[in-house]
Amino acid sequence: MLGMIARGGQCSLKLCSNVRQTTFQPWITKVIQQGSTVNTYEYSIYTRLPAWGYVHVTVNHSEGEYARDADGHGVNEVHVNTMEGLWSLLRSSLRPYRGISQRFLPLCIGFSRAMHNIRQCGHSLLGPLLSLLLTSAP
Template identity: 55%
Template sequence: MGLNVSNRQISLELGVSEKTAQTMTEQMRTEIKNNRPKTTLSGEVEFDEVYVVSGHKGHPASVKKGRKPRRRRLKGARGRGTLEKEKPPILGMIQRGGEVVIRMLENVQQKTIRPIIEKYVAKGTTTYTDEYDIYSQLNNWGYERHSVCHSAGEYARDDDGDGFCEVHVNTMEGFWSLLRSWLRPHRGISQEKLPAYLAFFRGGTQYQKMGAWIT
């Protein structure tokens, strides 16, 4: 699992059926998700979100009634998605030099992200975001916010004049790049199972390999 091989390959190497291999890996991912250690981010924390196309693979009872069948592979709607549109957003919060927290969301609204931010990020933390307006209330929620405007071609900025561009979300965006690459071999993960995969990626071998890069 740490090598991110398929259940079929795991079944061949362990000499068990593919169904058994799937049951074993699902159980391990679920246990990791259910036993995540308490995390508090502080200091300097970057916020960003990514959208993953994810339907109800293997869960036909969860498919919305009346939805037309798909003729080809699952495609999410353009732009920012929601859980209902089968393109759930994932909120990422990464402490520079520290840990990362990622959570699948129902939608990208302030009332959705606020409880998560307040649960995992200490008050008074310096935060860095892009220009997306869901983060516009961070100052009112007790955080110091600095942002870059990607739509204007700005990706990093030096606010204090020390020659170092400290205002950016490049660390979180680099994390997303690794996550996308890690998810690709699984060829579609259902909404029901995606949180367990995210927890495994965050807390498993792949995250440990990233340690030196993050710090």
């Protein structure tokens, strides 16, 4: 599974059969505007981001680096914590089921994406959720 999230913005999640650059490149070029800065941890799938037209900055988890203040202004601009938090919420939502069928996994991922992107809960969620369902209907 691949995921991207804009700082303070929308997320995009993709269930894929493998995690390779050939799978990753078409998706990232569709989702992220070239020239954007992409924060990742150090994993080989991301090494070609600069060649594809992105500014690529990393944190090195294997050396205990999880966030970095790149400009010295006291704010950790370089991190992947937002995406890791989203993965944590997705895993937590599936935990009560003790696993889920591959058949239903895309629906669960889509629901998690929609809930993050709508950013509302309780009764205030009903209107946006109905609007999303009605515009997605065939």
